[in-house]
Amino acid sequence: MTQFTNLAFFRARPGQTRALGAALRAFVAPTRAESERLNYNLHRSLDEADVWLVYENWRSAEGLDAHMKAPHLQAFLEVAPNLIAGDIRLRRFSMISSLATQGA
Template sequence: MEIFRQYLKSKTSISDEQFSILSSELKIRQVSKGEVLLIANTRMKFKDEFVDTVKTMILNDLIDSTRKEEGCIKYNVHQSEDDSNVFTFHETWKNKDGFNFHMRQPYVTDFLELVKDKLVNPLLLVKGHVL
């Protein structure tokens, strides 16, 4: 994948972030035929006074650790342009077992425990499969 990144950088003006998104999309296409992917989207809205703290926690702990998990194909977190208190987690997992393993990791359970009283309303988690 590194050779591919270097090639793209030499031929285009692709940023590292754009390459990360592209490589995530390529990983999805490399999954074995017939394997069921699990897609999870989570929306969290935080109280004003906690947004910076939560954002730091997401950037410092959650993203890198999650992307290293074997079952993780794609893990992106977005902060809303319309409401900076809203974060949306877009996740693609090889299967349900990969997602369940992720949810048991200390950096996930610790994060969820730390943010539960910082939310404006309960988090919204939607899970599904690619049609």
């Protein structure tokens, strides 16, 4: 199985960290309901409170593409310019190694 991984980095505009966090949290549940999603996790930087990260893995490129077009993500992207300083830094990866097992 080829796994596709996205790392998406967000930096909140000054004074918008709480609002950005709420907006990001709002689409965790609908994204986790997507059938091609393996995992989807939201993180906040311990070093810079305004920096957020979404770590997500998908079963297929098609599943990832469908997610990028999903209504809940599109709704976030409409409000994102008011909440995010600069651009969303999106990095896409495909897994090269095999999946790790517990304790390995």
